[in-house]
Amino acid sequence: MSPKAVRHILPPRPWRVRAAALLAAAVGLLIAAVLWAIVSAAAGQPAAAGSRLDIAHLVRMTALQAGLTTVLSLAVGVALAWCLNRLRFPGRGLVIGLFSAAIVTPGIVVAFGLLSVWGRNGWINRTAETLLGAPIGNIAFGLGGILFAHVVLDAAFAARVLLARLDAVPDARLKIGQSLGLGPFRRFALIDWPAISGALPGLAAIIFLLAFTSFPIVLLLGGGPANQTLEVAIYAAVRQDFDLNGAVLLALVQIAACSFVILAASALPPVPTSLGPTAGQRWRDRPVAQLVQWLVLAVCLVGFLAPLLAVLADGVSAGLSVLAQANFWRAAAASLVIGTLSALLAVTLALTLGMGRAASSQPLLRTGLSLPVFAYLAVPAVVLSLGFFLLVRALGVAPGSAAPYVVVIANALLSLPFAAATLGPPIEAIARTRGKLIRSLGISGLRQFLAVEYPLIGRDIGIALALAFCFSLGDLGVIALFGTQDFQTLPLMMYRALGSYRSNDAAAIAAILLVLTIVAFVGLPRLVERLSNARA
Amino acid sequence: MVTFTRLALAVLAGLASSAALAQDKPTLTIYTYDGFASEWGPGVPLKEGFEKTCGCTVNWVAADSSIGTLRRVQLEGETTEADIIVGLDTAIAGEARATGLFAEHGLALDNLVLPGQWTDAQFVPFDYSHFAFMHDTDSMPEPPTSFEELIALPENVKIAIQDPRSATPGLGLVLWVKAAYGDRAGEIWQGLAPHILTVTREWSESYSLFLEGEVDMVLSYTTSPAYHILEEDDETIKAALFEEGHLPQIEVAGILKSSEQQDLARDFLAYLTSQEGQAVIPTTNWMFPVVDLGGKLNPVFATLPQPEKSLSLAEEEIAADSRAWIAEMLAAMQ
Known part of the structure; x- marks a missing residue:
């Protein structure tokens, strides 16, 4: 729909636009004031030793990590939302709640939960040692570890948002689709994809930014300074070197990089989506597709919920x-x-x-x-x-x-x-x-x-x-x-x-x-x- | 909803101002790091003990790390509320001194028991311990006895250390390697690199990795085993002693020049280094006291093996070169 066409649909709401514009300006001012405060504090500081940071390298590395995280998280998130939308089982609400819990739990807690499951001394390696006589090795560290932890956090969130879109597909559409006898692929392409694609750019931007600025997980699981992000470098500039000018410079680089992603995501035209959960039109996919859905769900349950269960188990065994x-x-x-x-x-x-x-x-x-x-x-x-x-x-x-x-x-x-x-x-x-x-x-x-x-x-x-x-x-x-x-x-x-x-x-x-x-x-x-x- | 919001704001204001203090008594504001002021740390008993005699109120203000407290007073400059900072260490004392924000303590400090002589006119030591790698006797009964032996172990023997840019033990390790190996430090770091599973931001994260069994050794202190013996009845966690000798971390406190209560501040530092104040430290901060406590020191501390050789580095050297040494360490990690 062209902007012109849209204008004739929208009821005029000047106050809503004004209030939003005012808020946007206030947030912008707040950020500007924050940076200004630091720059003016830096003016009172002696010039710090020149930064030895290779900014271009840092941005490249961080962007690579964040890009991989985004692609993987969205792929897993779409798959998981697809499964949860189709399947009905007792405790489904609880499972959905659990999936979403990962992203809001302090990063360090999730990281240690992951280690309890996947670490050298974790459940999986111990089980492998008992059953196979040898551990499968430590996969929880390095770039792989960072990506794994990020996907656990972000894919579950993506799935939560996408599931809400899928659950909102109108009954009428489903009825038509069902009566046309759409197969699982065509059903996904014709009914599901239009419902979720509108939410994808925003989600991608959020996940990319989360990964781009991720801090505790990168430090803990990254294996050291070889896997750094810009955020870590900024922390070092403020804390170790007390180089406030350098920190502002790095912060501006990060803001610029992030703004690029945000602008790219928000420049895409919005896709109309439907609203509210529907009455719950049941339309099961074919048995093969259902099998795949159960499998994906099982893998995600092990991958995502086990670390959280580990946190709960550790807490209980530690005594309250x-x-x-x-x-x-x-x-x-x-x-x-x-x-x-x-x-x-x-x-x-x-x-x-x-x-x-x-x-x-x-x-x-x-x-x-x-x-x-x-x-x-x-x-x-x-x-x-x-x-x-x-x-x-x-x-x-x-x-x-x-x-x-x-x-x-x-x-x-x-x-x-x-x-x-x-x-x-x-x-x-x-x-x-x-x-x-x-x-x-x-x-x-x-x-x-x-x-x-x-x-x-x-x-x-x-x-x-x-x-x-x-x-x-x-x-x-x-x-x-x-x-x-x-x-x-x-x-x-x-x-x-x-x-x-x-x-x-x-x-x-x-x-x-x-x-x-x-x-x-x-x-x-x-x-x-x-x-x-x-x-x- | 409005009522609730108002109620919540009132609670919030209450939370913020529960430190609203009786105005007739002077308030001594002390910046320190989180662990020191926590309910398990020495801050609580020290406050109680000092308030008994000082006719004042002690107000701990906890930043997230000891370097955070220094950065905060640097930002605040002359206008800082802080009378004292507690919890800097000898590795950053030079940088702190260079800010010109600290006053002379004027205490005699002639009864100290420390590695080396104490002659600092501005900073007062209040506890110390040597940096060391911990091991678990169940999984590693024979720990390495030097950096070179550690390097020679198979690559699947992993250690966790802390980032020298954010954690004082991390910086301590950089200085320790330098003090022990001088120009060979870069080579030692190259050798250690394959053994380093990860470099964490804080001490607590790497220590947790060790307790979870994710690494064989972790950089901590020779006094860390005392916590496990006394609080958990666990004798399996021990510090590995290295032949090269160990570098001590000496934690210090200093009075801000801008404080309008120089006398009260000095009284607190005198209390901090008194028998009574020091008696609190070992089993709350898990470090050695800086005075001879005699029978008041928990006997477990006497059983902890200590290095034969205590290393040291000159403050000027640390101030001038620590950045280059950190860069050397980071380069070896890449």
Whole structure:
């Protein structure tokens, strides 16, 4: 559809566009202020020794790793979504929740879960040793290890988003397809592909950026400085060399590289998708295809869920004595409050930007409104942390008391791309498929949201809330410099336990975090869906 | 929803300001690293002990690492709230001193028991231990006795170390190899490279790899086994002693020039190095005390094997060349 044609469909919503533009500008300003704060702090520092970094090499290596991760994750994600869409079995909801839990669990927890399964001393090697008399070797380290860990994290997320698109294919289409007797391949090509292809560019951009800026996993599983990313180099520039100018330069290189990917992804025209889960038209594929689906699912279950089960098993066997500590409950309360607030903020931001984007037909404006979604992924965490710290000080606020607010904002920005990837396509779809009707009825923007959009995307809002909530349960990178003894969240407590030899306590907290994540993932979407249905 | 948000904001504000302190007492603000201020670390008992006599409130502010605390005061400069930094070490003391932010401590410090003489006018030592590779006697009953023996082992013998750019033990290993081998350090790193499974950002990650059995040895401290003996009743984790000698990590504290409470800060450092303050350190930070605690030192510490030879490097040399040495190590890893 050409922009011109679209303009005649869309109901005019100037306020939505304005609100989104305002938000986009605010996020842009925030990033600019962060960089400016660092540059002006650098002006007061003596010039650091020249950086010896080969930036071109770093960008090449990082891009290669991220590119491979993206292709593999999308391929696995599509396959997994395809299987889950076709198959019905008891516990399916729980499995879907578990798959999605990987991406929001702290990277280091997943990495150690992977090692428990695939490492030298892991389940698989031990079993192989007992059965075959020899271990199969350590595959969890090096570039292979990085890719494996990233695919476990990202493919499951991709599958979650794509599954929602597949589940939304209208019954009517399925009925026609079924009556035409489409085979599994033609069914995928004619019915599934059009439903998911609209979500792929956004997903690819997110996965690429996640892998491009991945930090703990690359350091732990990469096997050392040979496998570095730009993000690691930036960390070194800030921490070791205290070369703030160099850090800003590297950060700009990373932002430029990431923006290129983001622009490429968002320049693609949106593909209209359908909405909401359908009544559950059952159409089984042929037995051979079903066999393949069960196989793929089984492999993914072993590959993806085993590391998470390992985390749970380690936590339980470590003993849950940590539950008896008052500090644990304070940390848990802080985590829950922060998770809830940043989830609400992230979903509000995603809805505002998404609705503004859907209400505008100018390609340039649309691209501009999709950029801030990726702000957090493009700007290195250590630079954000440093910049936030300097900004808070420039405002005259004590960093210790600003820490919780900064964490809420940073976590909301962190989960924004995921919330936007979940909410963006259905909002676009509403604008394109019901725009004409809304326009002709002359419904106001508010009523459009309450009567049309909210009931239709309620479940997606729930998913986005769950994602954002869990992300902020897991992330703390941004307050590295802010910390006080009194402010502590669960992941921070876990890191502190690890740093004090208390690996048992750390394992227990990791398991508890994972359980919280899964509960949120399975529970929140259902809760919100029920609320939105009650309203509709 | 609005009520909830308001409630949540109130809770959030409460979380942030639970450090809101009684105004009649002076507050001593001390920057340190995470582990030191955690509920398991020495920060809690030190605060309790010092507050009994000082008529003040001790406020720990924990950054993610000791180098993080230094970077924070460098950023804050004269306007820093910190009166003291606790937890720098001798490897970064030169860089810290060069910032010109630290005042003289003015303490006599004549009863210290440390590897080498202590003459530093600005930094006060509060614990130490020698860097060493840990091994598990179940899986590696006969550990190597030198870097060269480690290098000569089959390539499937793996070790985990830390990145010298982010973790103080990682930097310590670079200095240790340099102190032991001088110009041959590059060669040693080339030899070690195939054995290095991974280089982690923090000590805790590589130590976890070791505990999970993913590596045979990990860079830590000669005092690390004390934790496993005392807290887990596990005697199988031991430090391998190397013939070349070992480099100690000496952790130090310093008073900021910008502090308006120089006397109170000095009192804290005196307390930190007193018998009472030092008695807290061994079983919370798992390092040796810097004074002779006599019977108050847990007897397990006396059973830990210690290197015969303690190596050292001059601070000026570290400040001038550590970057080149790190580059040498990184080049060998590529």
